[in-house]
Structure formats: C-alpha cells, structure tokens
Amino acid sequence: MEKGCRGDFEGVQNGMKAIVLFFEVHQPRRLRVYRMKEIGHSRNYFWDERNSEILQRISRRCYVPTLATFIENEIKASVSVSGTFMEQAQEYAPESIDSFKSYFRSGLSEVVAETYYHSLASVWNEQEFIEQVEQQVNTLKKEFGVEPKSFRNTELIYSDDIAGIVRSMGFKRMLAEGTDSIIKGNSPNHVYNSTSGTALFLRNYRLSDDISFRFSNWNWSEYPLTADKYAKWINDTPGDVANLFMDFETFGEHQVAETGIFEFIRALPHEFKRRGIDMLTLEEADKRFERRSTVSVPEITSWADTRRDLSPWLGNDMQREAFNELIKTDKKNQIWRNLQTSDHLYYMSTGTSQDITVHEYFNPFKSPYYAFLSFMNVLQDLMRQ
Amino acid sequence: MKVAVIGWELPPAFSGGLGIHTFNLFGEMSKLIDIDVYIPRIGPLYDHYPFNVRTVELGVGVRNGAYESLTYDFYEAINRYNRAFEETNTVNGASIVHCHDWITFQAGIELKERFNIPLVVTVHSTETDRSGGFYPQKWIMDIEREGMKEADRVIAVSHYTKKIIIDTYGIRPDKISVIHNGVGKHFLELPSRDYYPTGKVLYFGRITTQKGPAFFIESASKVIDLLPKVKFVIAGTGELLNRMKEAAKSALPRGSYEFTGFIDLNKAITLYRNSDVFVLPAVSEPFGITVLEAMSSGTPTIISRTTGVGESLKNVLKAEFWDTDLIAEYIAGTVRYGGLRATLGSNGMSEAKQFTWKRAAEETLKVYRMV
Numbered sequence: 001m002e003k004g005c006r007g008d009f010e011g012v013q014n015g016m017k018a019i020v021l022f023f024e025v026h027q028p029r030r031l032r033v034y035r036m037k038e039i040g041h042s043r044n045y046f047w048d049e050r051n052s053e054i055l056q057r058i059s060r061r062c063y064v065p066t067l068a069t070f071i072e073n074e075i076k077a078s079v080s081v082s083g084t085f086m087e088q089a090q091e092y093a094p095e096s097i098d099s100f101k102s103y104f105r106s107g108l109s110e111v112v113a114e115t116y117y118h119s120l121a122s123v124w125n126e127q128e129f130i131e132q133v134e135q136q137v138n139t140l141k142k143e144f145g146v147e148p149k150s151f152r153n154t155e156l157i158y159s160d161d162i163a164g165i166v167r168s169m170g171f172k173r174m175l176a177e178g179t180d181s182i183i184k185g186n187s188p189n190h191v192y193n194s195t196s197g198t199a200l201f202l203r204n205y206r207l208s209d210d211i212s213f214r215f216s217n218w219n220w221s222e223y224p225l226t227a228d229k230y231a232k233w234i235n236d237t238p239g240d241v242a243n244l245f246m247d248f249e250t251f252g253e254h255q256v257a258e259t260g261i262f263e264f265i266r267a268l269p270h271e272f273k274r275r276g277i278d279m280l281t282l283e284e285a286d287k288r289f290e291r292r293s294t295v296s297v298p299e300i301t302s303w304a305d306t307r308r309d310l311s312p313w314l315g316n317d318m319q320r321e322a323f324n325e326l327i328k329t330d331k332k333n334q335i336w337r338n339l340q341t342s343d344h345l346y347y348m349s350t351g352t353s354q355d356i357t358v359h360e361y362f363n364p365f366k367s368p369y370y371a372f373l374s375f376m377n378v379l380q381d382l383m384r385q
Numbered sequence: 386m387k388v389a390v391i392g393w394e395l396p397p398a399f400s401g402g403l404g405i406h407t408f409n410l411f412g413e414m415s416k417l418i419d420i421d422v423y424i425p426r427i428g429p430l431y432d433h434y435p436f437n438v439r440t441v442e443l444g445v446g447v448r449n450g451a452y453e454s455l456t457y458d459f460y461e462a463i464n465r466y467n468r469a470f471e472e473t474n475t476v477n478g479a480s481i482v483h484c485h486d487w488i489t490f491q492a493g494i495e496l497k498e499r500f501n502i503p504l505v506v507t508v509h510s511t512e513t514d515r516s517g518g519f520y521p522q523k524w525i526m527d528i529e530r531e532g533m534k535e536a537d538r539v540i541a542v543s544h545y546t547k548k549i550i551i552d553t554y555g556i557r558p559d560k561i562s563v564i565h566n567g568v569g570k571h572f573l574e575l576p577s578r579d580y581y582p583t584g585k586v587l588y589f590g591r592i593t594t595q596k597g598p599a600f601f602i603e604s605a606s607k608v609i610d611l612l613p614k615v616k617f618v619i620a621g622t623g624e625l626l627n628r629m630k631e632a633a634k635s636a637l638p639r640g641s642y643e644f645t646g647f648i649d650l651n652k653a654i655t656l657y658r659n660s661d662v663f664v665l666p667a668v669s670e671p672f673g674i675t676v677l678e679a680m681s682s683g684t685p686t687i688i689s690r691t692t693g694v695g696e697s698l699k700n701v702l703k704a705e706f707w708d709t710d711l712i713a714e715y716i717a718g719t720v721r722y723g724g725l726r727a728t729l730g731s732n733g734m735s736e737a738k739q740f741t742w743k744r745a746a747e748e749t750l751k752v753y754r755m756v
Contacts, residue, residue: 035714036611036721316732317580321724350700350732369702369729373718376725 016189016234018241018278020201020285021077022175023248024152025063025100026118027055027085028343030364034374039381045335050364052092059093062252067099069251069262073269076108076279079248080152083116083136084341086143097143104144110281113137113148113171119340120313122153122162123300124327132337133169149173150282154342156203156245156303157310160195160296167196173282175245177303178202182295189239190292191285199286200295203245203303207233212246216259224260227267235275240289245303304346305355312355313345318372322348325376329383336382339375347371386753387419389479389496391470391489395438398428402674403485403509409567411436413746418753421477423492425466439477441469467491476500481753485509487525490532503537503756507564508546513553514669517594530554537756540564540749542672543693549671562752565697567742568677571650577734578658578683580726585616586716587660587684589653590667590675592623597666597689597706599625599632604666606636607713608720615720617642620656657682661726662719666706667692676701680737685729687715694740700733 032047070077081100089096103109115121116136121129133151140146150173151166158176166174178188186192188202210230214220222229234242247254255261272279280288304312314320323345329336347363348371350356365371390411394404411420412435420436425443443465470492476482483505484493490506497504511529512521533539533554539561541547547563550556586605590596598619605617619629619642626644633642648656657663663679663686670692677694679686680701688695689706702719704711719726 035710036717037710037714316724317727318722318724318729321722350728367699367702369700369725372722372725372728373714376718376722 014238015236016239016242017276018280018285018288019234019272020241020243020280020282021075022112022152022201022243022245022282023077023079023250024082024155024246025079025085025248026082027051027058027088028118028341029084029088029338030054031339031344031371031374031378033365033370034377034381036373036377036380039377040384043381043385045378045381046338047364051088055088055092055096058249058253059089059096061257062249063089063093063096064099065257065262066248066251066265067103069265070108071103071106073266074108075265075269076281078110078112078150078282079103080112080114081140082114082118083139084118084338086139101144104146110150110283111140111144111146111148112150112152112175112282113140114152115154117337117340118154118342119337120154120157120310120323120342120345121340122157122165123310126165129165130169132340133166150175151198152245155312157300158297158302159300160298162300163194163196163198163200163297167194167198171198173199173201173286175201175203175243175282176297177301177308178204178243179301179308182297182301186292186295187239188243189237189241191241191289193291193294195294195296199282199291201241201243201282201285202295204243205303207237207242208244208246211244211264212250212254215250215255215261215264225264227264227271230264231268231271231275231277234272234277241280241285305349305351305358312349312351312359313342316348316350316368318350318368319345319348322372322375322379325379325383329379331382331385339379339382344371344375348375386481387421387477387479388414388481388483388753389476390420390422390436391482391484391492391496392422392424393466393485393488394428395422395424395430395434397431405569405674406509406566407485408434409569409742410745410749413567413742414749417746417750419478421479425462425469427462441466443469463488467495470495476502481505481756483507483753484532484536487512487528487532490528490535493532494535497535504535505538505540505752505756506532506536507540507542508533508550508671509542510671511546511549511553513549514546514671515595517668519594526554530556536560538562538752540752542566544696545691545693546671562748562755564745564748564752565694565740566672566674566677567745568674568681568737568740569742571654572678572681573738573741575654575658575682575734577731580723580730582720582723582726583659583661584614584720585618585660586720587618587620587656587663587679588665589618589620589648589656589663589679590665591621592619592625592629594625595668595670596623597668598623598629600666600668600689600706600709600712601664602629602632602636602642604664604709604712604716605633605642607709608716609637609641611713611717612720613638615641615716618645618656618660619643620645620648620653622647653678654682657684660684662687662716664712664716665689665692666704666709666712668706670694677737677740680733683730683734685719685726686733687712687719698733698736700729700736702729 115132151171192200194200415436
C-alpha cells in the first residue's frame, strides 16, 4: 500500500521535481423535500433557497479568496467546473464566476472538461455521455473562451471503455484514481498511456488526502502539516510528478480558513521553488515527461469512498432502484439531466461506517432514506409529464 | 459482589416488558456476579432461572398483576409487597440493592437504610410517560421522585428518559447513567427476510394513549388517500382498544384494517416479518423494545421522535408523533418503493442486533462499581 507513494526517507536521488494540482469545482442542484402527495400537483423540485445559500457561502469562504490566493502567489492548477456549478454561480454568486475568469486568463491554469451535469452517464449510455460532454465543452468555450483537451470524468470514474469514448471525442489527457490495485505495478508518480492512447494521470491519493482530509486532523501523527514538510515529502519521493487531485472546496470550506489552509497554500510556491519543484498544468506535464507504459483499467474505478468503485452511488437497493427509475424516465430535458447529477445518488449511500460520515457531511437531507424519498417522488412526477 | 434485585414479575407469568427485562438482564448479570431476584408470589414460575429467585408472600390474591394493567388489586399488592421488606431481617449477603420503577422503590429505600447498602434504581418509564402527559398521578410521581433522590445511582433506559428525570423530577444529572435495553435472543437469531410487497402496515403494542394508536389511524387514513390498497394491522390490546376500533371504523374503508387482539411472541415475529413497515407513533416512550424487535426482524420501522431508543438509531424513519402527514409519507414511501424497504430493513436489522443484553449487563456492572 505504501509503495510508490510518499517516501519517508532522506536522500532520494531521483525525487519528484514536479507536481500537477487538479481541482474539481462542482455544486449539484439540490432537491427540496418533495412529498408523495405533491406528485401531479407541483413541479417545484429544487431547493433554491438552500442552493443559493450554499453557493453564496462557498463563494465567500472558498472560491473568491482561494482564486485570489492562487493568482497572487502564482499557483498553477488544472481545474474543472461543472455546468451545474456554473449555472448556479451565475444565478446566486456571480462574483465567483468573475474570479474563475480572472484565474483562467492569468496563464496559470488549464481548464479541464467533464459532463455538464457531473453525472454517471458514462456508465450507462454512451450517447447521453457524449451529449453532456459536448454541452460542457460548448459552455466552457462560451464562458471562458477555452477549448479543453484534458478530461476528468465525474468523481474520477474511469475504465478503459470510458477512456475509449473520451479519446474518440478528441481529448488528449485523462485523469484516474491511483487505486491500490493499479499502483501495485505502476507508481502513480509518472505519466502513463491509457489503452485508448490518451495520456493518463493517476491520482496520488496519499499525498492528495494529506491536504484534503488530514490537514486539520489533530490526531494525525504529522499534524500540523507545513508547506516545508509537504514539499520535502514530494522531493523525497521517487518519480516524475506528484498528481494532487482534490475538491476545490478543500480550501476554505472543507478545511476552513481557521485551520491555516490559506497560509499553507501561500507558503507552498516558495517551498517548491527552493527544492526545484515545478508546478505544472496537465498539458505541460504531458509534454515534459515521457509516458511510462500503458495502464489498463478494465473495471470501473473512482476516487470515492474506501472501495474506489461505483458503490458510493449504486451500492444499495435504494440507489439501484432510483438509478433504474431515472434511466427509465428518459426525458432528455434539463430537469431530467439535473436529476442525473451523481450527488443525488451519493446522498442515498448507506456504505461503510468510515465512509458514511463523509456522505452525511454532504447530504442536505441528513439521512439517505429521506434523500431517496424526495428523489423518487420527483421522478414519479417527472415521468407523468 | 452480590446484588439484591427487587423485581415484580418474571416469565412465564405476564407478557410485560419489566419481567422480560429482569429475566434477560439478570440472566446475563448472573454470569458476572451473584444475583438474588425478589418477586411477589403471584403468577406461575419456571423450575429454574439463571439467578436465585426469592419469592415474597403477599397473603392476598391478585387477579391481574401485570405492571402494565393497573387495577385496585395491583395497588394493594404493591403496598403489601413493599411492606413485606420492612419485616425482612436479612438481605442474604447482598452489598447493593437494585430496584426497577416506582413499584419497588419503597422497598429499596427501606433496605438501603436498614442494611446500610447503596441503592441503584432503574427507571424504565415514568408516570409522565405512562399518562401520555394527561393527568399523571401525583402520589406515584412522589414515590418516583423519592426513590430517585434516595438512590446512589439512577439508570435511565435512554437519554430521552434521563432528560425527563432531570427536568420533571429534579434529579442531579451526574448521578444518572444511560443504559439501553437489549433485544431478546429469539430476535438476534432471525435470518434475513425478503422484501416482496405485502401491502401491510403494522401497529403492535399496547393500545394506550402513551403508544399513540390514534396517530397511527390518522396516518393510515392519509396513506389510503395516496395508496388505496394498503392494509393496516393493529395488534395488541389495551384500554383504548374499543375507542380505536371506533376511530378506525369512521376513518378507514371497511376491509382496509384489522384488529388482531393479544399477540404472543411467535405470532409477533410472523407479523413483523410479513409487514412492509412497522410504525410506533408513541407520545412518550422511554425506550421502545418493539422498535428493536421489528428492526431485528428485518422490517422497516417508523418511530416518533419521542421514542427513546430512536436517539441512537440511524436506520429508522423519524417524525413527531403528531405529524401524521409525515408519518403517512414514510408509510407510503416504504410500501411503494421496494428499494427503500430492502435498504432500510436490512441495515436496520444489523443495527438493532448491536443491542445485546450482554452489553447492557456489562454497563450495569460498571454502575455497580461506582457505588
């Protein structure tokens, strides 16, 4: 499990001299409580007040200050912004869109594509998947004037088959989780070829989670994490490039400002520089490093939960029933696609006790059962239309 | 260590929760320490128990002595039982006396004072709960308060009950421990069930104000508006039985409900396992053992927020007892959506099976060590 990850030893000759930061920016359109007796009577599905409140809070605590910090300190990163985030940001927190525009114009970033709805389309319908990716690419072009060539699927859901579809759409690079079984033979700290011929970047989950999960954990033996220590770990770990992928909301939201997370980011560039570590975009890393070998991932993987598969969304009977009903509804309209956002299924997870805390943290309903009921009732109403 | 437990009833007599609690908890405790259980000689007894049983003669017949059915005979019997301890000249070497609910508190105080041994009382329910908030009897509350005040430690069956003990009886929070009940071994051993729709919704419990049967019937009529074919089974007996029959008759279509009358353990398991969902809309339920029984049968369960056991359960649906719109929504949801039944039922089953009497016994022993 330790292999190829963080090395806790000194004096590595070929320690990493580059990192790729990648951040996922996403907000779902959360459903409100929708009761069975409303079926056939109300089409008011989405919890606008809550969505607006969350967007404004995260914009204030995370997006705006983090992007300002990135620009000020010349922090280079690759970023994906889901369509459902952009729509809501325009509606509720337009200042955050302006912040992203400034960052994307700064030359420090690469914009990465995904599905507009942050959906599971890639696992059940190729055509639907392609349409949602095209919608996202068009939106990015219109909004930010960019043409993305790197692709990150919803929550790092990945397989050889999905990589094949993505390659056929003209993408050159893809991101995937460096799961234990994949990194057994391949250190995540290199650039690989996918079976379809795109470049493949495997997330170094140890080094990524050191920031996104453990940064403020007092019980962690490495607490407190300093930029100096972190840069040293990277410098001491063999390989070409550390792939640090996480939620953008790590900064100021999951790890609130009081944890010192902003001081940490501000100090990083200096600590990297004095060790000769470069911050690269995906495109730059693809150019700089030779692809190690071809990595095949026949089964679907993801970055979520301990099992790193589809179980966070399709792990129990409720989730499978909801998913099947969703597919059956097949309305090809925007509401139906907003219901495809993976978060709705994620809220219904009853997974293992160690994962459930994370699910509860995100769940606006607080209970998977209540999340399921509203979702199913909404679907029943939508189906009637 | 030896403990004198002042009990009231034991199986096979009566179906009451107190007898089952005494049997299960002290069955486990007797593996750890010496236990004497005192009970009045009222009903039939088994030949053997895992602990010593010491019967107390009352010199009076009791027609119906179950703790749950309070008759004049019952109060007289309690009085005689407690007085009998005034004449006892030994506690047979016990170093702690442990009482359960107000019916034995006076005996407990008597033994504590005369033999100078610490008193532990367990509160299974209070007069506040039993009356459902309507006309609690002051003389019973006085006995409850005195027993808890005199006790060296108070055990509450839930945090919900602990709060009542603090707020209504004015007992110091720091001498109260919360120990949840366990679920009987019949239920622990049940295999998983299937979730094919049965269209049946179950109420099972005493039919008294405390358990909220009226709210069940009100919810049922709202479910019928959504799903006309659902059937409601109301199992158990109690003083509100006839009134509830009347209420069902006027609120629900004929043929959509059934009153089963008294139900024994085996029949209860069959009922649980053949229902889509079990509902307990209790007005004030200190613990709610039927919740764990339904869940460990694999049956999806809906409870009121004023049901003690709910405080530590994740895999149940919770509503306020008076919120019959929401209870109806949950009932209709479990009946309509198989995925909800399967996930809620199977997760609830594993969760409920964590509530063992072995764990309750270990925690009770810790309380004994504090006095």
